[in-house]
Amino acid sequence: MSTLTENKININVNDTVQTNESQEQIESKSSVIYNTQNLDLWYTKTHALKNINLEIRENEVTAIIGPSGCGKSTYIKTLNRMVELVPGVSTTGAISYKGKNILDKSIKVEDLRTQVGMVFQKPNPFPKSIYENVAYGPKVHGIKKKAILDEIVEKSLRGAAIWDEVKDRLNQNAYGLSGGQQQRICIARCLAIEPDVLLMDEPTSALDPISTLKIEELIKELKKNYTIIIVTHNMQQAARISDRTVFMLNGEVVEFSETNQLFSNPKDQRTEDYITGRFG
Numbered sequence: 221m222s223t224l225t226e227n228k229i230n231i232n233v234n235d236t237v238q239t240n241e242s243q244e245q246i247e248s249k250s251s252v253i254y255n256t257q258n259l260d261l262w263y264t265k266t267h268a269l270k271n272i273n274l275e276i277r278e279n280e281v282t283a284i285i286g287p288s289g290c291g292k293s294t295y296i297k298t299l300n301r302m303v304e305l306v307p308g309v310s311t312t313g314a315i316s317y318k319g320k321n322i323l324d325k326s327i328k329v330e331d332l333r334t335q336v337g338m339v340f341q342k343p344n345p346f347p348k349s350i351y352e353n354v355a356y357g358p359k360v361h362g363i364k365k366k367a368i369l370d371e372i373v374e375k376s377l378r379g380a381a382i383w384d385e386v387k388d389r390l391n392q393n394a395y396g397l398s399g400g401q402q403q404r405i406c407i408a409r410c411l412a413i414e415p416d417v418l419l420m421d422e423p424t425s426a427l428d429p430i431s432t433l434k435i436e437e438l439i440k441e442l443k444k445n446y447t448i449i450i451v452t453h454n455m456q457q458a459a460r461i462s463d464r465t466v467f468m469l470n471g472e473v474v475e476f477s478e479t480n481q482l483f484s485n486p487k488d489q490r491t492e493d494y495i496t497g498r499f500g
């Protein structure tokens with residue numbers, strides 16, 4: 221196995237999450253929130269996910285990396301059942317979330333999505349004011365009192381590290397903000413419904429480096445209170461912000477390890493080839 225210093229893509233393992241705790245200490249502290257077992261998914265005839273088995277832990281950042289078309293977005297969209305919106309999708313296997321199989325049709329998708337928020341590649345605020353964007357979810361859930369909504373809006377905007385930038389213009393249209401600010405408004409919109417999990421599908425790929433850095437800092441802060449699963453094409457980003465990394469290829473999980481381990485000492489030759497830029 222070659223060393224990473226020779227490689228085209230130079231991942232600085234010093235960028236990975238540093239901790240003084242041993243792996244066993246970390247594992248004993250955080251419990252499994254999602255347990256995916258023998259998951260297969262087809263888009264009509266395209267076999268997009270193949271026998272996925274993954275345990276995702278609470279209050280960690282889990283990054284999903286892999287080349288285009290390997291199934292990253294499909295997998296993350298199974299975790300809030302958004303993938304079902306595509307006609308012709310079928311699945312086998314199970315995804316247990318807090319002990320319940322969410323693929324079971326008796327699970328109400330609306331309930332699941334109040335616990336599992338999602339942020340997309342392209343910031344997608346509503347064409348409404350900053351305030352209304354964040355208050356929207358709580359209003360749908362029946363909160364009407366202005367004082368309570370005000371409190372939720374402030375708390376969510378603070379949580380998304382954008383309060384100071386927008387507090388004096390809450391009634392302005394969110395479209396008037398920069399892309400990076402819009403993405404943080406979308407994160408605030410998720411936080412307003414008090415989820416446990418944030419799914420992020422390439423949340424910084426449309427952003428400039430400074431906005432990307434702000435979102436990465438935010439993710440590190442948010443993991444104190446949320447479980448975060450992030451799809452990223454940017455391996456340096458996975459190395460910087462995640463605790464564990466999943467490497468996918470052709471619909472399969474090739475390797476799932478602690479991030480430091482995956483980037484410094486990959487177990488599978490295909491992982492090494494990918495992280496060293498030999499393909500993808």
Ligand SMILES: Nc1ncnc2c1ncn2[C@@H]1O[C@H](COP(=O)(O)OP(=O)(O)OP(=O)(O)O)[C@@H](O)[C@H]1O
Pocket residue numbers: 263266268286287288289290291292293294295306
């Ligand atoms: N709506 C869809 N209908 C049919 N096939 C789809 C659909 N979405 C994805 N696929 C197929 O499923 C496979 C996995 O796609 P997916 O978008 O999950 O990959 P990805 O790793 O997220 O790719 P990228 O990095 O390019 O976003 C691909 O073969 C893709 O063509």
